[in-house]
Amino acid sequence: MEHVVLSREESRAKREAHRRAKPPASLPLVYWPDDLESYTPTDHTREAYERAASWWRGLPERQALKDYVPVDREGYGQGLLLSGPYGTGKTTLAAAVLLSSWFNGRTKVMFVRFVDLLEANRPQQSYIRPDGLEDVSDIERAHDIVKGVRETDLLLLDDVGRGKASEFAAGVIEDVIRGRYLAGKPTIITSNLEPDEWKGRYGEGVADFLYQAFADIVYIGGPSLRGR
Structure with a gap:
């Protein structure tokens, strides 16, 4: 899907139209x-805001194709990673970036908590209820999350790093980051982990690939x- 940045007037008109409609599900x-x-932005988030806005404005150029070949081979599919302590506004800023693309009207967007993605990737047999029957609604929801994350x-992807470290979690995050990048699909991640902490939690390969x-x-x- 083509990423575009509309003029201020076009963007405002799109925004007003979307506000009267339903938000992304x-x-x-x-x-x-x-x-x-x-x-x-606050004094503490101003630099992050400017860099996030710059990343978003650069999406059309990085995602441009010519004869089905990326014009910017290095930048094609590259995402944005916001890291820092809990409560500093990472998700609010990331959601603002997401909605800017949504309001431009040509991008399918999705918000997923990392803990929900881990849950969705559990083996299907874990959805068996105590009465021995499959919980069909949970299976369908898990399928929708996994499919949406891929497509x-x-x-x-919000709050990566929450929960206990495990090989399972490392495998899930590597599949998402590597798979989406190779497919040319940008990803925004928020995390309480600093880049040098990814190695200890998810392995050297994942940390280096960031x-x-x-x-x-x-x-x-x-x-x-x-609370403020």
Whole structure:
């Protein structure tokens, strides 16, 4: 899917039209409908906001194809990684980036919590109820998450690093990052892990691949904004 950046007037018209319609089904309503234009950075998030906005504005150029060949071979499919302590506004900013693409109207977007993606990748036999029957609704939801993560144009994978480290979790995150990058599909990730902490949790291969799969890795520090 082509990523485009509309003019300010076109973007505003699209935004107003979308606000009157339903938000993306996967997006928690707490983040609706604030995109990058309506986002108000704090002193601690201003640099991150500017870098995130720059990454978003560069999407059309990085995703451009000529005769089915990426014009920017290095940048094609590269995502955005926002890292930092809990409560510093990473997800709010990432959701604003996601909605900016949604409001531009030509991008399928998806918001998924990392813990939900791990749950969706559990073996199917784990969905057997105590009465011995399969929980069909949970199986269908898991299928929709896995399929959406693989196919959506722009994915926001939230809170990577939460939970216990395991080979299973490492395999899931590597499949997502590597698979989407090789498919030319950008991914936005938020994480409490700094880049040098990925090696200890998910392995050297995943940690090293971050610098190929992400056009920018942005740290957001400062005090927690929750409850303020």
